[in-house]
Amino acid sequence: MGVNFAHRPAMKNIYCDISATTPLSPEVNEFIFKIQSTVFGNPSSIHRFGQEAKAVIEHARRQISKAINCSPGEIYFTGCGSESNNLVLHSLLKPGDHLITSTYEHPAVKKPASTLESAGVNVSRIPPDKDGRISPSNVEHALKPETRLVSIMMVNNEIGSVNDVVSIGEICKSKGILFHTDGVQGLGKIPVDLAALPIDLMSMSAHKLYGPKGVGALFVRRGVPITSILQGGGQEKNLRPGTENIAGIAGFGLAAQLAVETLEKSSTHLKNITQIFLTSLTEENIRFSVNGSHQIPGVLNIYFPGIEAQSLVIRMDMAGIAISAGAACSSGTAKPAGALLDMGFDIDRASTSVRISFGKFHTVEDVITVAEELGKIITPLQKDPLQ
């Protein structure tokens, strides 16, 4: 039984869920295909086939380290961003330690934090403010003598808000506390210079920056005492056993390089089309309000009074446009954005808000079409709430 994409051509087919995942860049796709079809050795083998595969991995490691300005030896490949997050928390925390994190982390931080809490780790969870950001002073106030790790995400996946990782990291550094950031939504979207940033550990994932799914990485600053949570071979300097996903890693390297090389251009483009989109919503006579502030370019969490988010997502999907309600990218179900509740919005607002995330391939025509389709659905409902 094959996968049927026959429904696609007749539709508009505008994908506005870049925060959930991105399509592969054509260059990355081509490169992955080339590696997949030519390089098959086991990178741990000492013969030529193995060394060829190893060289592909080391090239990708250099590309990623260059993209975030760290040493190649500080990059460890993993199976995904979730694995990187789990590795950090499970490796560094033991009963009696104190962890400071936020209430709106991705489940790949939230769930290990809860598991560790059941095992005797003391956890403080800081809620975001009205703007959708974690206040550095709240992090400072939560510090305890036993605080071992602070884990605060760089960019929130539901709101798109960028946290002040510089101030949070400085606070941690001044107290000798490790600072981990889940950088999955930040890498390739905002500049990340790890030579300047006070970050000890950063999780990354290829599929959020036009790279392949199922490959992630962890930046570990030299000297951070992290150890493997899996047992197996000695790959990735004993931190992550398992024969490497060579083509995926190669694709990640190229995707990271391209994302950083084109960052300025795509940011300008995304800011421009986002502005056009917001203006078009107003021209469609839609009442709306953007939740939070300090978003990465192209990501909007928007409240449309009068229409339930899930129903809007389904109706837009029927019109060929993909948007998202809540954190569908992580749960597989469209629950209201927990981040909005954490920010102090009520359930009504949280369940009538959607996430619309644009990418570098969207055109001005695309965003105007999205606004027009929203207008067709929302404007009549807002005029006559009984419809």
Ligand SMILES: Cc1ncc(COP(=O)(O)O)c(C=O)c1O
């Ligand atoms: C902030 C954040 N962290 C972690 C992840 C998980 O990354 P991956 O899908 O590579 O496991 C995601 C993806 O949804 C995310 O948005």
